[in-house]
Amino acid sequence: MEVGFLGLGIMGKAISMNLLQHGFKVTVWNRTLSKCNELVAHGATIGESPAEVVKKCKITIGMLADPPAALSVVFDKGGILEQICPGKGYIDMSTVDPETSTKISQVYRSLNSFGLEEYCFLHLIIETCVDTDSLGVTVNAKGGHFLEAPVSGSKQPAETGQLVILSAGEKELYDEAIPALNVIGKKSFFLGEIGNGAKMKLVVNMIMGCMMNAFSEGLVLSEKSGLDPRTLLEVLDLGGIANPMFRGKGPGMLQGNHSPAFPLKHQQKDIRLALALGDENAVSMPVAAAANETYKTARSLGLGDLDFSAVYEAVKGLK
Amino acid sequence: MEVGFLGLGIMGKAISMNLLQHGFKVTVWNRTLSKCNELVAHGATIGESPAEVVKKCKITIGMLADPPAALSVVFDKGGILEQICPGKGYIDMSTVDPETSTKISQVYRSLNSFGLEEYCFLHLIIETCVDTDSLGVTVNAKGGHFLEAPVSGSKQPAETGQLVILSAGEKELYDEAIPALNVIGKKSFFLGEIGNGAKMKLVVNMIMGCMMNAFSEGLVLSEKSGLDPRTLLEVLDLGGIANPMFRGKGPGMLQGNHSPAFPLKHQQKDIRLALALGDENAVSMPVAAAANETYKTARSLGLGDLDFSAVYEAVKGLK
Amino acid sequence: MEVGFLGLGIMGKAISMNLLQHGFKVTVWNRTLSKCNELVAHGATIGESPAEVVKKCKITIGMLADPPAALSVVFDKGGILEQICPGKGYIDMSTVDPETSTKISQVYRSLNSFGLEEYCFLHLIIETCVDTDSLGVTVNAKGGHFLEAPVSGSKQPAETGQLVILSAGEKELYDEAIPALNVIGKKSFFLGEIGNGAKMKLVVNMIMGCMMNAFSEGLVLSEKSGLDPRTLLEVLDLGGIANPMFRGKGPGMLQGNHSPAFPLKHQQKDIRLALALGDENAVSMPVAAAANETYKTARSLGLGDLDFSAVYEAVKGLK
Amino acid sequence: MEVGFLGLGIMGKAISMNLLQHGFKVTVWNRTLSKCNELVAHGATIGESPAEVVKKCKITIGMLADPPAALSVVFDKGGILEQICPGKGYIDMSTVDPETSTKISQVYRSLNSFGLEEYCFLHLIIETCVDTDSLGVTVNAKGGHFLEAPVSGSKQPAETGQLVILSAGEKELYDEAIPALNVIGKKSFFLGEIGNGAKMKLVVNMIMGCMMNAFSEGLVLSEKSGLDPRTLLEVLDLGGIANPMFRGKGPGMLQGNHSPAFPLKHQQKDIRLALALGDENAVSMPVAAAANETYKTARSLGLGDLDFSAVYEAVKGLK
The missing domain is CATH 3.40.50.720 (NAD(P)-binding Rossmann-like Domain)
Structure with missing residues (x-):
């Protein structure tokens, strides 16, 4: 061919x-x-x-x-x-x-x-x-x-x-x-x-962005409440929500490594667009909406060009 | 021994x-x-x-x-x-x-x-x-x-x-x-x-609950915007956020099957407790907080004894 | 002249x-x-x-x-x-x-x-x-x-x-x-x-929409926890957050009267636009984002043409 | 007597x-x-x-x-x-x-x-x-x-x-x-x-805290999008949501004056308790939940002993 x-x-x-x-x-x-x-x-x-x-x-x-x-x-x-x-x-x-x-x-x-x-x-x-x-x-x-x-x-x-x-x-x-x-x-x-390819990507990326945000909240919560976040990574990787993203990005995140594979500003845009798609169709998406605001906070902290895992820094709060 | x-x-x-x-x-x-x-x-x-x-x-x-x-x-x-x-x-x-x-x-x-x-x-x-x-x-x-x-x-x-x-x-x-x-x-x-075992479980379950909620929002969004949610399940399972929970529970959720492995009311309690742990340590967790409210909505709809995947029904809205 | x-x-x-x-x-x-x-x-x-x-x-x-x-x-x-x-x-x-x-x-x-x-x-x-x-x-x-x-x-x-x-x-x-x-x-x-007039209206309406949503949460919370919501109206009207909107719309809301002065779908659009304005300027607005999702739920329940006070019905949950 | x-x-x-x-x-x-x-x-x-x-x-x-x-x-x-x-x-x-x-x-x-x-x-x-x-x-x-x-x-x-x-x-x-x-x-x-007095105060304070948070988001949004926030104060005070709290605290807030009348940490606790009351009664309160997280952010920034109007600083983000 x-x-x-x-x-x-x-x-x-x-x-x-x-x-x-x-x-x-x-x-x-x-x-x-x-x-x-x-x-x-x-x-x-x-x-x-x-x-x-x-x-x-x-x-x-x-x-x-x-x-x-x-x-x-x-x-x-x-x-x-x-x-x-x-x-x-x-x-x-x-x-x-x-x-x-x-x-x-x-x-x-x-x-x-x-x-x-x-x-x-x-x-x-x-x-x-x-x-x-x-x-x-x-x-x-x-x-x-x-x-x-x-x-x-x-x-x-x-x-x-x-x-x-x-x-x-x-x-x-x-x-x-x-x-x-x-x-x-x-x-x-x-x-x-045409358009369904882009829509599908938006839905997937919206879920991905929310997962990364929840993951970050969990990492920060474990640190602040006296648990070793590296142990959390291990425990997560042994259970029903184990996934390549947590496994691949987790250790780097804890070291402040957010070199951009998928820039945070693009992740935030995708969540925003997914929310707009939801708005059109009257789908209430409170978790995505909350995540969107955290990513916006990250942008306002100047983290937009880093990897979207940098939302972890926004959850953590800057020193 | x-x-x-x-x-x-x-x-x-x-x-x-x-x-x-x-x-x-x-x-x-x-x-x-x-x-x-x-x-x-x-x-x-x-x-x-x-x-x-x-x-x-x-x-x-x-x-x-x-x-x-x-x-x-x-x-x-x-x-x-x-x-x-x-x-x-x-x-x-x-x-x-x-x-x-x-x-x-x-x-x-x-x-x-x-x-x-x-x-x-x-x-x-x-x-x-x-x-x-x-x-x-x-x-x-x-x-x-x-x-x-x-x-x-x-x-x-x-x-x-x-x-x-x-x-x-x-x-x-x-x-x-x-x-x-x-x-x-x-x-x-x-x-x-003592206590760290329970804390660790809370953190893991909080992340799990948020993921299920975001997953549900994605499923409903795909349905309402003209995409086949079963295709979304396939696409998700091929990418970086593929995980046993989406794979195991997704197909049943779409058919309204929420027979309880982990009851929704327990999932909500764990998120609430994780939020309380965050409160103690001044950790802001907006995604977990938003998820908690959706699980509460699910409880108010009488879904508390079903599997926590029934949060999907709350996101979908009842007829 | x-x-x-x-x-x-x-x-x-x-x-x-x-x-x-x-x-x-x-x-x-x-x-x-x-x-x-x-x-x-x-x-x-x-x-x-x-x-x-x-x-x-x-x-x-x-x-x-x-x-x-x-x-x-x-x-x-x-x-x-x-x-x-x-x-x-x-x-x-x-x-x-x-x-x-x-x-x-x-x-x-x-x-x-x-x-x-x-x-x-x-x-x-x-x-x-x-x-x-x-x-x-x-x-x-x-x-x-x-x-x-x-x-x-x-x-x-x-x-x-x-x-x-x-x-x-x-x-x-x-x-x-x-x-x-x-x-x-x-x-x-x-x-x-030009444009600043519209922007100012968006900001005002965003605040108004959030207030109405919080007010609704308070009314429902009082009802469900054994307080008379009409007494809540009285108490609110005697304090530092007393305002014409609570006073004017509250009693009708409790009776399910939401005849449209400002339609809910327009209120939701204004919150969405205010969020878009915030997105442009990297302003994180989690309360407005949460309210937006509740108004979307109200829309999905068919309340879009009623007064925006009908968000109360969405907070309450339908029978 | x-x-x-x-x-x-x-x-x-x-x-x-x-x-x-x-x-x-x-x-x-x-x-x-x-x-x-x-x-x-x-x-x-x-x-x-x-x-x-x-x-x-x-x-x-x-x-x-x-x-x-x-x-x-x-x-x-x-x-x-x-x-x-x-x-x-x-x-x-x-x-x-x-x-x-x-x-x-x-x-x-x-x-x-x-x-x-x-x-x-x-x-x-x-x-x-x-x-x-x-x-x-x-x-x-x-x-x-x-x-x-x-x-x-x-x-x-x-x-x-x-x-x-x-x-x-x-x-x-x-x-x-x-x-x-x-x-x-x-x-x-x-x-x-007994207890109803405290409950009533919780409901009122929950609404008040949400209003203050929404108000803060509006002030920051106006500033960041090129509107004079002092004009926003004037416009708000002429309309249906005019209230003594906006009028009394607004001007000071813009100048960074948050001398404590009602400490932020107490306001946050009241929202948290109102959420707990809602949890007991399966009342979903997403706006209150979002506000609670913002107040927690404010606490983590060390603003807990200032007036609850200091949530404005958390919305604004620190330099």
Whole structure:
């Protein structure tokens, strides 16, 4: 099977190498083309532009660094739009950035609340920002197919095909891409209409943020009431709520190590967005609401760029 | 090694059978002596009373059904007190009941705040209620040793020696009992002074209660915003916050199955007590406080005797 | 002094009558012109259109029923824009509707976050919705002056000149309008740049919503713990937190009377918006966040269109 | 009418002076007898001991500085018990101290939960602490009558007879004392069984604490979002939630003035106790719970001895 791949950052390189190792023919493109060399050495072909990649491959996957890059590969000269057509599909795996999801859902919602004509909304979005909806619609307008497919997992799972893929959009394209998705992830989900991938991530991250906050309260409570918090970590890891996050982050947290894997400000935004989703649907979420305020306290203490485990410092109180 | 064992309910029977299978000589006693037969068939000896068991064994372990029973084996005619003496130890594993821990800690704390003489406190407790402190002090008064050792885990871990033991009290007795504790549990902790076992359980249960509440908010949010909550369960189980509790209870919760493993009213009490412990130490715990109120709502809806997973119904709202 | 007045609903009629009684020459306009008759009987002149009113008067005040009406008097044929010019001012008192403030601030904020060109924003707004900013800018574009001046208070304070006016925009126009504002309100504030009026209302309403929620918790707590809640009302009214809201709404609340003065769904939106304002500025607001979730519970129970005092029913729990 | 008065601190002196000015014959006693002189100059008689006062008067009122003093006037040599008898009554107005209410209700509740014999409870209380129940029972045991009558209000209301009296206990004594109570307070309530006075105060103080917290969030929000918080104070004071507390404390709070009228640690305890009362009765109180955590944060910041308005500093965050 032939697959195009746009974007060879840490994640993109790992995924396309994994595809090559599983026998896929991969045509790669990267803004800095020299980054393609390592993959070429393992059998990949180079495409000179996103358009050229799409021209060669039925299915092209994008894993771009950020929203402007994700936009650029579609709309710029030499972009996907120049070659996408009936029978071809584009899968954007790069829209995991919660910042973007946030903006999109906010705009979408506020504009909707004004009852804007759809054309007006699309016009606005296409002209001014990138999002999966606009990409989808645009690609579709040319007759191509589109799938949003944010992944959960980082470098190592990407190398070993252990990502979790939360895809949404056109089922036809999803089915067609299954052989590739099966290599990329240990599990992929098709969640229906576009936006459901982002929603699912919000729900998961909301639960995660609350757990981290409760965990922090427990650590501080144990310290202040004369128990060794390291023993608490051990006890937790032996019981029914043992989980990789407590195990992985706990010891570092106690030493004040909060080097950012998932920045606290993004975690807080996801909780806030989950609360907004709950507001829309009249779901009362008092625990998430309380956690949100603690994360805001952490932000006000200047901890927003640290890992979200730094909420522990806010619970602890500063000296 | 010779060990006495008092109380052959589900847990006690499983533990003493496990001890027999590991080559311990076990002298058992149970209020209804006929319950001893199965163990005798596997090599156990019968003691006619707690006192007789203590007379025969250096170390006696109790796993009684409830606080009155735990009290009775110590103070009643034929009780431990009649034979406990220097060189002998009693390990009470039965005080895992959070109801009792709660009462004890409340009384202890309120009385303390009045600056009562200790003899007065002990006199009161001994006359009117059972608790680990009084047992310990009493046993010590006779020259024996005492250990509180609440366990975490249920029937199956008890049979297979996979319990987690949170012991506190006399280190000497703990060290002496290690061979038996190693057979009973996959891990045992010595947490220092009496009370630390109960505190540790409170902290763990507080975190657990918050997680269940956040989990419930996520399940309801997914349902109300058009996502399949069963898919959420799958996604959660593939990521960094995957844990046995979500995995084990999630599917049943979605079907409204909340048959009680740990009753909601006990979970709420533990959160409340953890908050009280936080209050004492000026630890602000807003997530636990929010969860506590949701569990109270669940209680007011008549869900107190169901499993604590029934907090999901309170989050969902009743029809 | 000559003043134009657009919109003779309950509030507009009361205000313009009050102006007439204080010796102002008032030129009135209303969509249904017959509604002007009563005012003409008291000395008012009729303007055939908003444009004609503006032509006659240096200062025109609008008190329109809803956002479309507020928009229409500016942009439609015969609208303010046709006659506004240097030396003339328009004061919109009608934007007190929290629904609108919400939408506007949301759009404003989300669009801003995309870095849209201002012309684009204005174009969008003018085409599709009404808001004070667009009005102000538009009016200014013609050389006229603009002031937003939401009022606090209802019919009776309007008749007796006891409104509170939260104005923002052009200070020059504010100063010029003082004689009229002094008749209309017992107090008027000039709060600086446009938007500050709405912000101030959000902060006040957030505090009000929290108070109502705490008040409800107190009423339910007194009932459930054997105190007569009517006695609580009496005690509260004699102390340091006595206030017109408790006094005015309390007795009705206890009887289940929540006929809408300020609908619960609007109160909840204002708390949510105040929280959003806090999020922007990293202000942690745990009490407001907790109240927000209770109001959401009330919404989910179908109480959104009742008075916000119906949060009492949510606190109480439904039978 | 003849009234005895024990305790001539700020409040006691003001109340007894007020009684004298209204024509009552007052026999006063104070630990430091010289403090009686000013009252004697206005017509009071001196009693050499509490017992002597009770001997002379049908009704004796106590307003003691603290719980030990309140205990002492009853039980010590020369105390009330020596002369109380059928036909005489004692009204304790001094038990407004929330510290004491807290301890009492905690002990009362925990002991109750153990099903202690009543005699045991009373024995304990009489021997070790003071509380209104024990006083009542003791006085009754001698055949006298007892009323708890905590007052709300400080020095100035005491001088002018503007206190609010929350009495509970024996209605017969209440009725008999009405002429005095009417002079002492602008309003007195009879709330039924002993304990209801304290409960009522808890409910009121819980609402007050939540209001102060919400008020603080509003002040900080206004500051951080570019509004002048002093203007917010003005706007609040003109509307439906205007109240003496906002008016009286607001300006000082903005200047960091939190000299203690009602210490923050006492306010937090009252919220905690109100939550405990809610817990007993399965009343969910999420706003009070959130406020409680903020007050705990304030305590952890070392603000416990300042006025409860210092919760504003906790909301603001420390530099």
